[in-house]
Amino acid sequence: MAKRGVKVEIKELESAVEEVVGRMGVIERFGKAADHIEGLAEIDTDRFGIAVVTDGGATVTGGEADEPFAIQSISKVFGLTLALQAFGDEVWKRVGREPSGDPFNSIVDLERQKGIPRNPFINPGAIVVSDMLLDISAKSDTNKTVREFLADQIGEDVGIDRKVFDKESSSGFNNRAMANLCKSFGNLNHEVEAVMKPYVSQCAIALSARQLALAGRYLMDGGDKPTDQQRLLARRVNSLMLTCGQYDGSGEFAFRVGLPAKSGVGGGILAIAPGVASIGVWSPGLDDNGNSLLGTLALEQLAERMGWSVFG
Known part of the structure; x- marks a missing residue:
């Protein structure tokens, strides 16, 4: 696991994000868009965007990272x-x-x-x-x-x-x-x-993957110059994201990805590598639990490549 305060090598992160985007582009199974909400069912399920904001303030993006979607x-x-x-x-x-x-x-x-x-x-x-x-x-x-x-x-x-x-x-x-x-x-x-x-x-709030990653920065370690209370709040929210954040797929997500995360049926996932990075991904094709299929795969591969699982 990447340790708190350890600087992320941006070139390594850029390479990892580029690799993940490339892999998502050749996958043929995209999942099914949410069909119970007007405005979501007709979106192409092969679309994909990712953004990573590091604890040091760098932003690395790939795919359709600036495409807005309902965060649900x-x-x-x-x-x-x-x-x-x-x-x-x-x-x-x-x-x-x-x-x-x-x-x-x-x-x-x-x-x-x-x-x-x-x-x-x-x-x-x-x-x-x-x-x-x-x-x-x-x-x-x-x-x-x-x-x-x-x-x-x-x-x-x-x-x-x-x-x-x-x-x-x-x-x-x-x-x-x-x-x-x-x-x-x-x-x-x-x-x-x-x-x-x-x-x-x-x-119905619409954010892009980049905006979502920016929004989650306070969950990395409590925010800019955090107080003990802010750190505690981030820890509490992260713990619930890890255990309850992926609908009925939370255990499987923790097993495969090992990061606190919250999904939405709009195809987005916010994931946190505590003390290291905030990650936003979007792909509207969902698995059987209502989580982004490509988004989950991307986070699994990124966490493995960067060593970001909270479980080591």
Whole structure:
């Protein structure tokens, strides 16, 4: 494993990224684009982009690294970050920290757990976190929305995929059912529709692989000149990304790649080599668990080539 504070050799990284892009270009199995969200199903599944931002501030890109895509569930990482910054350990009274063992949009386990989602990276967990974020409005010293947080982290304007937003705003019946079930157990403070709007909005945020890698820099080691509290927050979020970040494929991803990561059905994956690099990949073809097929392969090969697995 690359150690914290060890300088990444940029020429080696550039060579590794170039090699990964070349390998992705000859793979014939791309997976299937998400077909349940308008705006995602028609995207060519053989497209691929990757960006790596090192702890030293260098950026290395390959493929379609500047092509924007809806980040979908990757937004849950940033929502959780805002909630932890604002409320600390109070977050864990309303959402758990365990892998679900069920699909990300399953309602079954939520009933068994009496409205307490198993973790913040499945849909009901992110909905409860969105409910918490509505209570940040009285705090003037922090970002209030995921979009504001991302714009601040990246240093660029952050857009919305309007087609994805409109489709999910007018449908999303399963998500509303989970929100109502949470509310029936007293785990939603605001009205369901008031919670669903920011939740859908954050999922429709459009970033490129390069912007995604920039957004994840604070998870490398807590940010620029981090405090102990910022380092702890990064460690907490990374631990959940490692155990819960890839839907029902989290164990397989940890086995193959060995990096904390969060995927989205838009085809993106944010991966973190702690203390070393933040990585954004995008390819819209998904595997059976809803994770980017080429993105996972690329991260597996990059982590092996650079020695970045957290397991050594």
